Amino acid sequence: MVEEISMDELKFIHASDIHLGSVLHTGTTHKGDIGEIVKKATYKAFSRICNHAIEFEVDFVVLSGDIFDRESKSVVAMKHFIGECKRLNEKGIPVYLIAGNHDPLREQVNIMDLPPDVFIFSGDEVEKEDFISDDGRILARLIGQSYKSRALSEKIHLQYNSGEKSGVWNIGLLHTQLEPGNKNYIPCSLQELNEINNIHYWALGHIHQCKILQQGLPTIAYPGIPQGRDFGEQGPGGCLLVNLVPEKSPAVKFVPVSPVIWKRIEVKIGEGNTGKENENPRNITELQELLYKKARDLVNDIQLKPQGLDIPAVKTENVVEGLVIQWVITGRSHIHNLLQEQDDEEIEEVLIEGLKSFHESRPFLWTDSIIIRTGKPLPDMNIMKKHNPVFQEIENISFDILGKEELQKELLEELGQVWELAEDHENINETKIQLDKETMKTIIDQARHLVIEKILERGGWGED
Numbered sequence: 454m455v456e457e458i459s460m461d462e463l464k465f466i467h468a469s470d471i472h473l474g475s476v477l478h479t480g481t482t483h484k485g486d487i488g489e490i491v492k493k494a495t496y497k498a499f500s501r502i503c504n505h506a507i508e509f510e511v512d513f514v515v516l517s518g519d520i521f522d523r524e525s526k527s528v529v530a531m532k533h534f535i536g537e538c539k540r541l542n543e544k545g546i547p548v549y550l551i552a553g554n555h556d557p558l559r560e561q562v563n564i565m566d567l568p569p570d571v572f573i574f575s576g577d578e579v580e581k582e583d584f585i586s587d588d589g590r591i592l593a594r595l596i597g598q599s600y601k602s603r604a605l606s607e608k609i610h611l612q613y614n615s616g617e618k619s620g621v622w623n624i625g626l627l628h629t630q631l632e633p634g635n636k637n638y639i640p641c642s643l644q645e646l647n648e649i650n651n652i653h654y655w656a657l658g659h660i661h662q663c664k665i666l667q668q669g670l671p672t673i674a675y676p677g678i679p680q681g682r683d684f685g686e687q688g689p690g691g692c693l694l695v696n697l698v699p700e701k702s703p704a705v706k707f708v709p710v711s712p713v714i715w716k717r718i719e720v721k722i723g724e725g726n727t728g729k730e731n732e733n734p735r736n737i738t739e740l741q742e743l744l745y746k747k748a749r750d751l752v753n754d755i756q757l758k759p760q761g762l763d764i765p766a767v768k769t770e771n772v773v774e775g776l777v778i779q780w781v782i783t784g785r786s787h788i789h790n791l792l793q794e795q796d797d798e799e800i801e802e803v804l805i806e807g808l809k810s811f812h813e814s815r816p817f818l819w820t821d822s823i824i825i826r827t828g829k830p831l832p833d834m835n836i837m838k839k840h841n842p843v844f845q846e847i848e849n850i851s852f853d854i855l856g857k858e859e860l861q862k863e864l865l866e867e868l869g870q871v872w873e874l875a876e877d878h879e880n881i882n883e884t885k886i887q888l889d890k891e892t893m894k895t896i897i898d899q900a901r902h903l904v905i906e907k908i909l910e911r912g913g914w915g916e917d
């Protein structure tokens with residue numbers, strides 16, 4: 454589709470969904486150092502993006518929407534943004550940005566003046582802006598359109614064809630959910646993007662998870678949110694460093710910048726873990742010790758690349774200042790009965806108490822919550838299945854539901870109106886419980902175990 458052309462190398466940073474000025478939902482108001490780190494996290498993440506732009510001597514910075522968190526851009530967020538853009542401009546680095554659904558242009562004028570080399574694409578039509586080299590040649594053409602309101606339902610990408618046949622890198626900025634049926638955030642598909650001529654790199658925004666949807670020409674990528682704000686935005690966030698080299702595939706690297714990382718950690722205890730030291734705690738003290746050891750490992754070995762992302766990460770100094778952790782304790786263990794006898798909140802309080810020293814370490818580790826989802830030890834499932842086919846049947850049904858979409862929809866109806874299977878993450882109904890894949894699996898696993906437990910309680914499982 455895209456012609457190979459001989460032109461200059463180009464290097465730029467692609468970031469999106471900065472959500473400057475939004476708060477991290479850490480639950481409590483933190484005092485002292487942790488409070489400061491949390492409060493400044495989104496600002497710091499953006500400053501680091503700009504630091505890297507300067508350090509890597511990029512040609513320009515591309516921001517694919519939702520730079521701010523609210524339409525009424527807070528003056529503090531705006532001031533920070535302007536300061537950072539000035540810093541880039543002084544180094545000769547321009548900024549190209551589109552407004553997204555969280556910071557649409559509306560009709561209003563900006564509450565503060567922007568530095569000269571910050572280009573905001575129009576909200577009325579698709580615009581093309583040339584990036585020109587010091588010696589006056591056009592090196593790249595940036596193509597984009599801003600959101601004017603909270604939704605953009607036209608297929609604007611169909612007008613992104615640059616018309617240029619060769620000699621110029623074409624970069625498309627698009628803030629989209631990338632779903633053909635989605636009317637709010639530009640109905641669009643991967644195939645449609647591939648069919649637009651001459652775009653070498655699609656700089657997408659809106660999805661908060663870093664995803665390289667396609668490598669080669671064109672490369673299609675979401676950088677994700679640089680600083681997550683809750684457990685829906687787990688793992689290290691960052692931006693993308695993109696190198697466009699003639700006659701080669703674009704080289705894309707992940708650059709971690711999040712000061713704070715959210716992470717849900719499953720700690721599986723009990724049966725099946727007996728081989729591992731200390732992973733079968735017999736009482737609360739041993740469970741405390743196990744969590745302490747896990748916390749220490751987490752702090753000492755922080756992963757700076759999102760899980761499952763298959764591009765290299767730029768090696769940076771350790772940028773993480775803190776971890777916010779939700780512990781989920783699972784597994785079948787004899788400790789289960791002991792935990793059941795106690796008040797959940799009291800158990801949580803005592804376990805969190807055992808992790809308090811990590812508030813002082815850097816990076817800190819803050820325990821948001823501890824969820825206990827343990828079960829009674831069960832006889833060996835394989836032996837049970839051999840003796841009584843009903844256990845095999847139970848397993849088949851639960852695997853069936855996890856694999857078939859129709860069955861999941863049926864299950865949703867059975868579960869009742871408090872549950873919702875939202876496809877559009879921006880239009881989540883806050884009064885409903887989201888049935889994402891992970892939650893669905895947890896419910897089905899728990900249901901399966903409950904059924905098995907009940908059968909066993911009623912006496913025997915066909916054991917001779």
Ligand SMILES: [Mn+2]
Nearest residue numbers: 519553554659
């Ligand atoms: Mn968005």
